[in-house]
Amino acid sequence: MTTPAQTTVFLAPASPPFAPHLGTIYTWCLLDAGARAYRYLGGTAVVPEAWSLSSRRLDEQLTDTDDHSREHRYRSMVAAAITTARSIQARFGITTDAEPALRDDEPSVRAAIAAAVLELVDEGAITRTTVAEQWCDPCGIALPTTATRQSCFRCHQPMVVRERADWFLTLDFPTILARATQTQWRPPYALHRFRDLTEVNPQVRVGHFGRLIGITSPLDERQMLDPRLVAALYPRMLYARGYRRIVAACGQDIQRKWLTLIYAAAGPTPALHTIINHGVLLAEGRHKMSRYDGATPADLPEAADPIAYRAGLLSASLGRDIVAATIAFDDASRLRAKIVNTIRFLQTQPESGNHDAIDLRQALGPALDHIDSHLANFDFQRAYMALRGAVRTELSTRLIPLIRARGSRHGAWAIGRVHALASIFLGAARW
Numbered sequence: 001m002t003t004p005a006q007t008t009v010f011l012a013p014a015s016p017p018f019a020p021h022l023g024t025i026y027t028w029c030l031l032d033a034g035a036r037a038y039r040y041l042g043g044t045a046v047v048p049e050a051w052s053l054s055s056r057r058l059d060e061q062l063t064d065t066d067d068h069s070r071e072h073r074y075r076s077m078v079a080a081a082i083t084t085a086r087s088i089q090a091r092f093g094i095t096t097d098a099e100p101a102l103r104d105d106e107p108s109v110r111a112a113i114a115a116a117v118l119e120l121v122d123e124g125a126i127t128r129t130t131v132a133e134q135w136c137d138p139c140g141i142a143l144p145t146t147a148t149r150q151s152c153f154r155c156h157q158p159m160v161v162r163e164r165a166d167w168f169l170t171l172d173f174p175t176i177l178a179r180a181t182q183t184q185w186r187p188p189y190a191l192h193r194f195r196d197l198t199e200v201n202p203q204v205r206v207g208h209f210g211r212l213i214g215i216t217s218p219l220d221e222r223q224m225l226d227p228r229l230v231a232a233l234y235p236r237m238l239y240a241r242g243y244r245r246i247v248a249a250c251g252q253d254i255q256r257k258w259l260t261l262i263y264a265a266a267g268p269t270p271a272l273h274t275i276i277n278h279g280v281l282l283a284e285g286r287h288k289m290s291r292y293d294g295a296t297p298a299d300l301p302e303a304a305d306p307i308a309y310r311a312g313l314l315s316a317s318l319g320r321d322i323v324a325a326t327i328a329f330d331d332a333s334r335l336r337a338k339i340v341n342t343i344r345f346l347q348t349q350p351e352s353g354n355h356d357a358i359d360l361r362q363a364l365g366p367a368l369d370h371i372d373s374h375l376a377n378f379d380f381q382r383a384y385m386a387l388r389g390a391v392r393t394e395l396s397t398r399l400i401p402l403i404r405a406r407g408s409r410h411g412a413w414a415i416g417r418v419h420a421l422a423s424i425f426l427g428a429a430r431w
Contacts (some may be wrong), residue, residue, distance in 0.1 A: 002044045004100075004242035008273075010035045010047045011238075011248045013258045014102060014231035016055040017078070017085035022300075022324060023251050023281050025092060029310045029427075030249040030276050030380070032094040036424045037375040037383075038247075049096045050234065051103040053078050054214030054227050056153065062212050063154070074213055078105065091306040093427015100241060102234050104215055104227070112237045113230055114218040116265070117206065121219070123267055126169050131203045134159035140209030144201040154210070167206040167219045169229065169264060176263040183272045186378045187319040190277035193252060200256055204229060204264075232261030239269045247378075249276040252319065276378050279321040301325065308333040311425040315384040335388055336431055339422045342395050345403075346415050352407030358399055360414040367394045368417055375424065387421055 010031040015024050035045040058077065065073050089096060101109055120126040133142040136152035136159055143149060143159060151158055177195060185191040207223030208214075214224030235246050250258055262271050300309055304327075311332035316322050346360075367390040374383035395418070422431075 004238075005244050006044055007243060008035075008038055008043055008045045008245045008247055009100070009238055009243050010038075010045055011102075011234065011246050011272075012047075012050050013250050013254060014050040014052040014104070014227075014234065016052050016057060017081040018055070018057060020085055020088060023253070025088070026278055026281060026313050027249050027251060028089060028094050028096075029092060029313050030278060032092075032096075032427060033314055033380060033424050034247055034249065034276060034378055036427075037378070040420050040424060041372065041376060046097045046100070047095070048100050048102045049082075049098060050231070051078075051082065051105075052227050052231055053103060053105045054211070054224065054230075056227075059212050059214075060154065070212065090429065092310045093307055093429035093431075094310075095428045100238065100243070104230050109237070110215045112240065113215055113225065113233050116233045116236050116240070117218055117225065120169065120265060120267065121167075125172075125265065125267070126167055126206055126219075128165060128167050129203070130163050130165045131168055131205075132161055132163045133205070135162045135164070136160075142205060142208070144203075144205075146201045167217070168203040169206055169261070171200060171202045171204065171260060171264045173200075173202070176260060179263040179266055179271055180259070182270070184274040186274060186276045187317075190252070190275070190319045194256070194259065200260055204261065228257060229261060229265070232258060232265050235262055235271055236265055236267065236269065244270075245273045246271075247274040247276065248272050249278065251278050251280055252321070253280045274378065277319050279317070279319055281324045282321055283324065301329070304329040305333070307426050307429050307431055308336060310427055311336065311384070314380045314425050317381055318379075331388075332425070335391065336422075336426060338391055338396060339418065339426075340431065342391060342400065343415055343418060345400060346408070346411045349403060349408050349411050351411065352409055354407050357407040357409050358403050360399070360408055360410045363399055364390065364394060364414055364417075368421065371421055380425075384425060387425065391418065 012027050012031050031047050035047045038045040058074070061077070062070055062074060086096075103109060104113070117126065132145055134145055134147060134150075135142050136155065136157060138157065139152050139154045141152055141154065145161060149159070180191060180194055205226055206229060207217035207220050207225055209223055211224035214227065215230055217223040217225050235248075238246060248259075259275070300306070308329040309327060309332075312327040312329040315328055315332065367386070371383050371386040371390065374380075374386060
């Protein structure tokens with residue numbers, strides 16, 4: 001039986017399951033491909049579902065619900081949203097695991113997160129201090145003074161700056177950067193963007209008043225823990241459960257919100273082994289896409305099916321912003337068709353005893369080994385291009401004509417290897 005210490009966790013930022021946008025799907029595709037590549041190369045990997053179910057959006061929808069029916073409505077909304085999110089993941093060939101549980105409505109998770117908060121108090125990372133914040137007194141809601149919002153999201157009244165004592169996590173930037181340099185960054189230059197932390201507020205509120213759902217703060221039972229802090233404590237929680245290797249994927253746009261908190265809350269334990277950092281998906285005007293202006297799966301180009309779009313995303317350069325409409329899904333669709341056709345051809349070929357027959361282990365093996373070397377570094381773009389060359393140039397153009405004339409050996413080996421490699425980019429869906 002595989003133990004947690006022998007298992008690599010592929011971790012995404014916990015996100016609300018409501019209306020996942022293309023940026024979230026990009027992250028999920030990278031995690032799924034990374035885990036498939038890791039298993040293909042001989043490792044053990046899991047991609048746990050990571051849901052943030054105490055989002056502000058959901059909280060707002062429950063404001064007018066009485067205490068008696070709120071929990072039932074909350075559970076119903078969450079179940080429906082997760083079912084929809086899972087169906088979207090399936091369309092993109094993404095598979096996730098229920099264990100280890102990473103969702104803030106799970107009792108064991110709530111207990112583990114509360115324990116981690118108390119540990120951070122003992123370590124001196126979380127302290128009770130007086131901090132100036134923007135306050136909406138009627139709603140009991142506070143925002144950092146650096147927040148761009150000047151009015152309360154619930155009552156829309158102006159926020160007022162006040163100094164009040166409460167529990168805060170201090171962001172010690174030298175320590176955060178030192179911990180970040182111990183992580184492998186893919187691509188390596190993504191670390192340079194992370195170093196620019198001048199706009200991050202150094203004090204992060206641990207708990208919030210006025211929230212209806214979430215994890216109750218162990219420091220003040222009137223408050224719910226900050227959802228971003230909860231998500232950032234998942235690596236620490238996983239480490240406490242015995243997992244020693246975590247590969248995270250996230251977009252450049254949220255790394256300062258999520259990764260900064262992960263490193264601040266890591267304590268003496270390692271935070272992350274590897275970070276796969278992707279760029280931001282941009283609209284035609286090169287501004288960041290959101291779920292409100294063309295970033296949902298429903299807004300994929302008409303000619304793009306989800307599996308081809310997934311492969312197109314994985315073929316793009318990591319760490320660089322991408323105009324979503326330029327994703328090369330058409331090339332991926334043609335490559336998928338070529339893979340299917342070549343596999344079908346090889347399936348029709350009997351194992352030849354002819355001494356002139358093409359030995360596919362020798363003839364195709366080096367090209368496939370080249371793909372493996374890129375996958376070992378999570379360099380999906382180069383791995384995709386190498387797979388493209390192996391299928392189109394080596395197998396389809398060079399070897400199949402020779403096989404037609406002379407027969408082949410080790411066809412089953414070639415079929416299994418090509419199919420496994422293709423599944424990294426095309427996922428679990430039927431293709």
